[in-house]
Amino acid sequence: MTALPVEDARRHDILHALQRMIDAVDPRDVAGTAAAGRAELAEVLASSATASAHRVAAVGHAHIDSAWLWPLRETVRKCARTFSNVLQLMDEDPDFVFACSSAQQFACIQRDYPELFERIRARVREGRFVPVGGMWVESDTNMPGGEAMARQFVAGKRFFLDRFGVEPREVWLPDSFGYSAAMPQLLAAAGSRWFLTQKISWNETNRMPPHSFLWEGIDGTRVFTHFPPVDSYSSDLSAADLARAERQYADKRHAVSSLVPFGWGDGGGGPTREMIAQARSMQSRLRGEAAEVEDVHSHPAEPRIWRLSYTQAF
Numbered sequence: 429m430t431a432l433p434v435e436d437a438r439r440h441d442i443l444h445a446l447q448r449m450i451d452a453v454d455p456r457d458v459a460g461t462a463a464a465g466r467a468e469l470a471e472v473l474a475s476s477a478t479a480s481a482h483r484v485a486a487v488g489h490a491h492i493d494s495a496w497l498w499p500l501r502e503t504v505r506k507c508a509r510t511f512s513n514v515l516q517l518m519d520e521d522p523d524f525v526f527a528c529s530s531a532q533q534f535a536c537i538q539r540d541y542p543e544l545f546e547r548i549r550a551r552v553r554e555g556r557f558v559p560v561g562g563m564w565v566e567s568d569t570n571m572p573g574g575e576a577m578a579r580q581f582v583a584g585k586r587f588f589l590d591r592f593g594v595e596p597r598e599v600w601l602p603d604s605f606g607y608s609a610a611m612p613q614l615l616a617a618a619g620s621r622w623f624l625t626q627k628i629s630w631n632e633t634n635r636m637p638p639h640s641f642l643w644e645g646i647d648g649t650r651v652f653t654h655f656p657p658v659d660s661y662s663s664d665l666s667a668a669d670l671a672r673a674e675r676q677y678a679d680k681r682h683a684v685s686s687l688v689p690f691g692w693g694d695g696g697g698g699p700t701r702e703m704i705a706q707a708r709s710m711q712s713r714l715r716g717e718a719a720e721v722e723d724v725h726s727h728p729a730e731p732r733i734w735r736l737s738y739t740q741a742f
């Protein structure tokens with residue numbers, strides 16, 4: 429309700445339903461009256477999205493910083509706990525899909541937790557545990573030279589092909605702090621076709637105009653690029669996040685969908701049972717069409733072209 433504009437009729441429908449729910453539930457006998465309260469909410473929760481609603485592909489993710497505030501050995505344990513949790517959630521929900529980058533993190537799991545690695549491999553075969561990025565780690569792209577960047581892809585793709593028989597076709601750098609204008613050329617040379625980040629929204633100075641566009645590099649190579657308008661690589665799929673994604677999406681004229689990576693990030697953890705329940709309850713509701721699985725790489729009809737080289741500094 430609070431994510432909707434004050435003048436939106438839907439907001440008032442929800443408010444009235446909440447008032448009826450409060451009247452129906454007796455605080456001295458919640459167990460005995462909760463069902464009546466839920467019944468008062470059922471109608472507003474079941475109402476579907478409008479035909480023109482923004483669509484999101486809600487993709488599970490656990491952005492794990494390989495090197496940040498903890499010892500490297502803890503990074504490996506974070507990966508093990510996070511991936512175990514993801515596999516458990518996959519057993520419980522057949523629609524849940526998880527995107528996972530960084531060959532190095534998979535290599536650590538294979539070395540230290542071989543049984544876990546085999547379970548991951550089985551889910552990769554099903555297309556539900558999805559290796560993304562094709563790089564050895566989620567690297568910076570400004571400080572390394574071209575040779576080092578090329579090796580990120582050569583070593584990364586070789587690992588994913590060898591261990592999983594999968595070649596990631598996108599570059600997944602949600603949290604890197606700079607993007608060399610040579611990236612489109614490097615991406616194309618590595619056989620990749622798409623680029624994703626959201627870091628450019630962490631900007632105090634100006635705002636990147638588009639979210640889905642063709643990024644043109646210094647040699648003229650163009651690559652389809654998406655900045656999730658949710659402005660997060662660790663959404664909790666709250667109504668506030670989904671409403672923000674819809675409100676901010678800058679390419680409404682060209683396309684109707686965006687990607688929302690959800691799950692605890694930075695220190696790992698990933699999606700929770702509550703977030704998946706939230707995806708279910710928001711599906712085709714509250715005008716969000718959340719969790720409806722779309723082709724995450726759907727191109728805008730006439731994408732705009734941007735030339736950019738971007739560095740963020742603290």
Ligand SMILES: [Zn+2]
Pocket residue numbers: 491492493603694
């Ligand atoms: Zn990070």
